[in-house]
Amino acid sequence: MEVVKKQLLDGYGSLVARHPVLVIAGVLLAAGLVAPNAASIETVEQNTEDLLPESIPSVGAFSTLSSEFSRAGGTTYTVLVETDPTYAESSEPRDVRSPRVVSYIISTTRDISRIDRVSAVSSPADSYPEVPASVRESQEYLNSSQSSSRFVSSDYSAARIQVTSTGLSTEEQTRVAERVQQVMERQDAPPGLKISYTGDVYIDQAFQEESQQSQSFTTVVSLVGVLLIVMVLFRSIVNGISSLLGLIFGVAVGLGVYGLLGLNFSPATSGSISIGIGIAIDFGIQVVSRYREEVNDYDPEPALQEALNGVVGPMTVALVAATIGFTALSAGRITFLGELGTVLTLTTGFAYMGALTLIPAAMVVYDRRINPFVSELLT
Template identity: 25%
Template sequence: MLKKLARIIVKYRVAFSLIALFLLILSLYGVQLLEFESDLTKQLPQDLPAVRDYLTLQNEFQSGDSALIIVKVASIEEGGVYDIRDPEVIKSIYELEERLREHEYVTNTMSIADIFIQILGRLPENEEEVKFVLNTLPPEALQGLISSDYRTTMVIATLTAGSGSQAVQRIYEDIERDIKEVRFPKNVEVIQTGTIGITYRILTMLQGDLNRTMTIALIFVAFLLIYFYKSVFRAMLPLIPLVFGVIMTLGFMGLLGIPIDMVTTVVGAMIVGMGIDYGVHVTNRYFEERKKGRSIEEAAEEAVAETGKALLGAALTTIAGFSALSLSLLPSLRRLSFALIMGLSLAAINAVVITPSLIMLYEDIMKKIKGKHEVPEIRAHSGFIAKSFNTLGMIIKGHPKTTLLAVSLMTLVFLYGLTQVTTEVRLEKMIPEGIPEIEAMKDVRYEFGGQDEVDFIVKAEDVRNPAVVRAIYRFEQEILADSHYNNVFETNSIADVVVRKYGYIPEDKEKIKEAIKEGGAPVNDDYSMTLIQLKGNFGGANPENFRAIMHYFEEQAKSADFPPGVEIRPAGDLYLNYVLDGLTSQELSKISTYGSVLVVLVVVLLFRRPLVSIAMVLPMFLGALWTVGYMGLAGIPFTQTLAGVISMIVGLGVDYGMHLTHRFLEELREGNPYPIISALEGVGPGILVGALTTAGGFLALLSGELTAIHDFGKTLAVGIFASMFAAFTVTPALLQIFYGKKIRGEEK
């Protein structure tokens, strides 16, 4: 069947090329429609209780994001201010607040300037007035606004609920413009951080990382191919179809409305890394057949037919591994699954259809230039590389059991690494150290105790019921009593509003209604819901403490002493991060198991030989085990980006064992007395080139700015090299053990 398909592809290569060109033009239009997404709720199932509570928070209480603007004396140059209490600084802060309030999405602002307006009715005119007002206030009133050394303060802007990359970009840029238009005194530095600032930085990094990593991956792959093929033009043969595949993938993502988020931003570099493998194997087999003296048509047909079998199996197993991601509860992983399957399918089709057409076109052009066809000499089949694979084949042929013993001893080291693996899903931890928004957030946590917020949604028939208000007050006091453990430094609720007005919580419901009406307490329109707002340092804690604090909040909500029929549940951005963390751990196990099972099923169905299947799939399991062990040893945590990495490595790792096994069986059928050596000599260079280019594509992710993208690139590159090493050692050793007697019998 593949022989017939190969003849059709060779015969109608021009028509197929024109179809590919049309799809390329359509894809270029789709690329312009690509959108970037950073909304955490879009990465979680919409029917999840935590997501529903988060949406309730936004819809019922108009709870949106917050912009924290740090104002600090960053230097002590002469002619500038040295203290944040300088009247000129306070005047500039108030001017900034006025500008912020002009935006329709800003619901409230708060700063030290407001204190002077409330007490003096105006801004202070000199430092004496500033110090007089601040000295009249209790220390706790200033703790959240002015640092102990009086060099840092902040402006807090509360925003209406909004989502989408365009809204975040607009708000961030508006606030940045306001900051620049306000003339702060010399020595004063103003930095925007908080939810908006960090989200905006992630969005800009996502856009930059997608373009940068994809470009570097293509350049790296191109140089590697030039080295192996000894020619720029021959290197372009597998590269051009790959570029087609990448553009088509991104184009169809735009046309189908699949956004680029923290997970799918790696698609471009991944398709470059993985897709080149297909084109390399077709090109290598073609040049190998030409070296044997076949015509260009015969060589193309043989390359498509014989390599096509292994490519079909490799593509199916890789797709099987990636399809496990579609079974995830996380929408971002499902989107990644679809994008990768689509991209790899396009890359494989382009490799089988476009690559032979380009090779034959190249040969025809060279014939017109030189007057005859010349058999090209490539580095992959000669010199040091060829000798290395011949030597490796002889060693494994003579000592298969010793080879497996050495691999087993190496595996013990990585088994220890498995015990050290952790997870991390907080968005701010995806940004590298040194970024202004993150450094400013550190100032907030160090100087002001933190401005992270966790809310508890309280649902009742009427939250103004005295029994409910008293229960809320007791709950707050219990939380504050554990502040040394939970990092909470401030709470706010309707109970606080009532206590501030009366000094106690009255039994008279009408008095409570009056206090709530006057105090602006956080309640919804029909008084069926209210909030208990906690502020503190939650997001800055290490992963273990963060989980412990969020778990503490969950347990407190479950054991809270509230009247019958009253519900209380944690909510908010940070709690969503915690929920995502738990889901990531669950999904990791599920996806890895399903991916492995699907790959094994595909291998068994394709080859229907138990021993052959074992030789193919064992390297992929070892590659995945070594990779996760490396993550533990290197301190790389599992993130939402890396949640499907095992499934990916399983899908990719089986390809190398499949190519070797397929060639071994082909040599065995033809009566070759040294099938192990011939298989390693024949497809070993192609696997090496494919692994180097694939790993190079992944290592290009190190050029990205986001920490999660760095970790993803390093981990997958290690996974590729681990799978290749396992395939070069374990697969041939097992095949030699399984088929040794038959081979020796044929030798006699």
């Protein structure tokens, strides 16, 4: 068995050493075809019921109620209009009872009510039969309205417009939210007004943006941190970057396959890339360090053969052990653990492949072509 294994690895090592450019081209082609699917991955909102399978009676009942009776509920979009004067002595309004502010609220309320699929709009405009001529007249209208306190703050520095829609899908809710913003921005607001938006739809949008930014930031920090460590370990920029090639391939292709499967991230799994980076970097370090040891005594081809014979066994054991652990996460009934296990299994598995294909080929190209060329330029 050991003889067969050695013959296979020697043959593979010779193939990579003799045709490194073709190996690199093939690996990059595969990555180019699969990795773009990662763009379809989104970070979706996760509620408590999403953490458990529908086989649990209470969760199944909740799903049935949500799907069968969802049209009975409604979605609320809230617009907050606040006075926020820029200058102390300016003529900017400091009171939402100001005729200019009231006129703005009446106009925007009217236009929002005309948006398709909006079922109701409530605001201070309900208290005004017409635009008041002064703050005093404005106050008189508010005094005669029983609902004014629901939409105007006690200090008259803020007012709210509440929009309601019913029976809309997630995409339709997003479109309504965008149209509400467009109406508020299209109208000429008096200077010194601050317009804010809140409600489930707007909070979900903010969550998406923050999650994507946070995920990108943590991924970059992880990569930079790992790069610095391997550069210190190898005392070489080239070897440090080489050890990351398999990791980068694994993350890119792993996420591409994850997106191809139609899966998305949740708040609980959005940090999985950083976890995968920390686990998968070991494969690249093993291949680079062993090859550099062997290339001191052999030419690139036999050095690569010896390196592969030395590292494939330990790397495979580590991969199998990690995969068993990641797969075990799916055995539980907490759904996000299964998703986390899937992400880590894919990224680690493809990082293993990248460490045994892309890294050896890249190091052979460097030793045979790039390093001699650089040495000639420097002499």
